[in-house]
Amino acid sequence: SQTIHQWPATLVQPVGSPLSLECTVEGTSNPNLYWYRQAAGRGLQLLFYSVGIGQISSEVPQNLSASRPQDRQFILSSKKLLLSDSGFYLCAWSGGAGTSAQGVYYNEQFFGPGTRLTVL
Amino acid sequence: GQQLNQSPQSMFIQEGEDVSMNCTSSSIFNTWLWYKQDPGEGPVLLIALYKAGELTSNGRLTAQFGITRKDSFLNISASIPSDVGIYFCAGQNSGNTPLVFGKGTRLSVIA
Numbered sequence: 001s002q003t004i005h006q007w008p009a010t011l012v013q014p015v016g017s018p019l020s021l022e023c024t025v026e027g028t029s030n031p032n033l034y035w036y037r038q039a040a041g042r043g044l045q046l047l048f049y050s051v052g053i054g055q056i057s058s059e060v061p062q063n064l065s066a067s068r069p070q071d072r073q074f075i076l077s078s079k080k081l082l083l084s085d086s087g088f089y090l091c092a093w094s095g096g097a098g099t100s101a102q103g104v105y106y107n108e109q110f111f112g113p114g115t116r117l118t119v120l
Numbered sequence: 121g122q123q124l125n126q127s128p129q130s131m132f133i134q135e136g137e138d139v140s141m142n143c144t145s146s147s148i149f150n151t152w153l154w155y156k157q158d159p160g161e162g163p164v165l166l167i168a169l170y171k172a173g174e175l176t177s178n179g180r181l182t183a184q185f186g187i188t189r190k191d192s193f194l195n196i197s198a199s200i201p202s203d204v205g206i207y208f209c210a211g212q213n214s215g216n217t218p219l220v221f222g223k224g225t226r227l228s229v230i231a
Contacts, residue, residue, distance in 0.1 A: 032216065043223040044163070044208065051216050059218070090162050107151060107212050109219055111162030 002027035006091050006112040013119055019064075019078040021115050023091030026072065031093040033074040034109065035066055038088040050074060081119045089115045122147050126209050126222030133199055134230050141207060141225040142193040149211030152185050152192040153219065157206045166207075167194070199229050 003026045013019060025031050035047040046059045048066035056066050063082060067075045074091060094109040126143045133139055143152070151170055155163035167178050169185035169192060176183055182195045192211075196203055206226050210219040 034218065041226075044221045046218055046221075049218050088160075092162075107216075107219070108153065108165055108168050109210070110165060111155075114160070114162050116160070 002093070002110070004091060004093055004110060004112040006089075006115050008115060009113065010116045011118070013081050013117065015083055015119055016080050019076070019081050019085070019117070021076040021089055021091075021117075023074040023076075023112055024072055025093045028072070028093070028095065030071060031095060032107075033068060034092040034094075035074065035076050036090040036092065036111075038090060038114075040087070044090065047076070083119050086117055086119045089117055122211075122213075122220045124209055124211055124220055124222040126225055128225055129223070130226040130228070132228045132230060135199060135201060137199055139196040139199055139203070139227060140193060141209075141227075142191060143209035143211070143222045144191040145211060145220075146190070147213075148189040149213060149220075150189070151212040152183070153210040153212075154181075154183050154192070154194045155208040155210065157208065157224075159205070163206075163208055196227075199227075201229050201231055203227060204229050 005024050032051050034049045036044045037047055038044055048058055050056050050068045053068055064078050091112040092109050094107050124143050124145050153168050154166045156166050157163040167176050167183040172185055172189050173187045174185040180197045184193055206224040208224045209222040212219050
C-alpha cells in the first residue's frame with residue numbers, strides 16, 4: 001500500500017531563516033505531487049505541483065520554491081522566511097490520470113500528516 | 121480560475137442529527153471528491169464520485185455528483201462526536217490538472 005511521509009512534524013523558525021520541508025511517498029511510482037498551505041482555520045492553498053522529476057508548476061508567486069530531485073521526493077524551500085509563511089503545510093500525492101473500468105478519468109489525491117510551521 | 125462555493129461555512133448540530141453540505145461551481149467538473157480534516161491532521165478522502173448523477177455511500181456518509189456536473193452534496197446521517205472536523209469538497213476537470221478545493225465546512229457536534 002502507499003504511504004506518504006512529511007517531516008518535520010512541527011518547526012519554529014525565526015524570520016529570515018531558511019526553510020526545507022520534505023515529503024516522500026512509498027509504494028507507488030511516478031506520482032503527481034503537491035504542496036499546500038493552510039492558514040489557521042482556513043482552506044487549502046495550492047502552492048506547487050509536479051507531474052514528474054524536475055517538473056514544477058507554481059500556483060502562487062512568493063518567496064517559496066519547490067524541487068523534485070527524485071521520483072517520490074518533493075521538497076519545499078525558502079531562502080528567507082517571512083512572518084506570513086507561518087501555517088500548516090501539507091504534501092499530497094495522486095496517481096495521475098487514469099481510467100476506471102467505466103472509462104472515467106479519476107485523480108484521487110492523498111494527503112500527508114502535515115508540518116506546522118511557526119515563524120517568529 | 122475555477123472556484124467552488126461550499127456551504128455552509130460552519131454548522132453546529134446536536135448529536136444524532138443529520139447533516140447536509142454542498143458545493144457548487146460555475147463550470148463543469150468530471151470528478152468530485154469529499155475530504156474530512158481532523159484538527160492538526162491532513163485531510164482524508166471520504167468519497168470519490170466519477171459520474172454525473174452518481175450516488176455513493178460510505179457508512180453514514182452519502183454523496184452525490186450533480187446531474188449538471190456543477191454541484192455535489194454530502195450528507196451525514198445520525199451524527200456522532202467524532203464527525204467533528206472540516207469537510208472539503210474538491211473538483212477536477214481532467215487527469216493531470218490539480219484539484220480545485222472548496223473553502224470547507226466546519227462541523228461541530230454538540231453531545
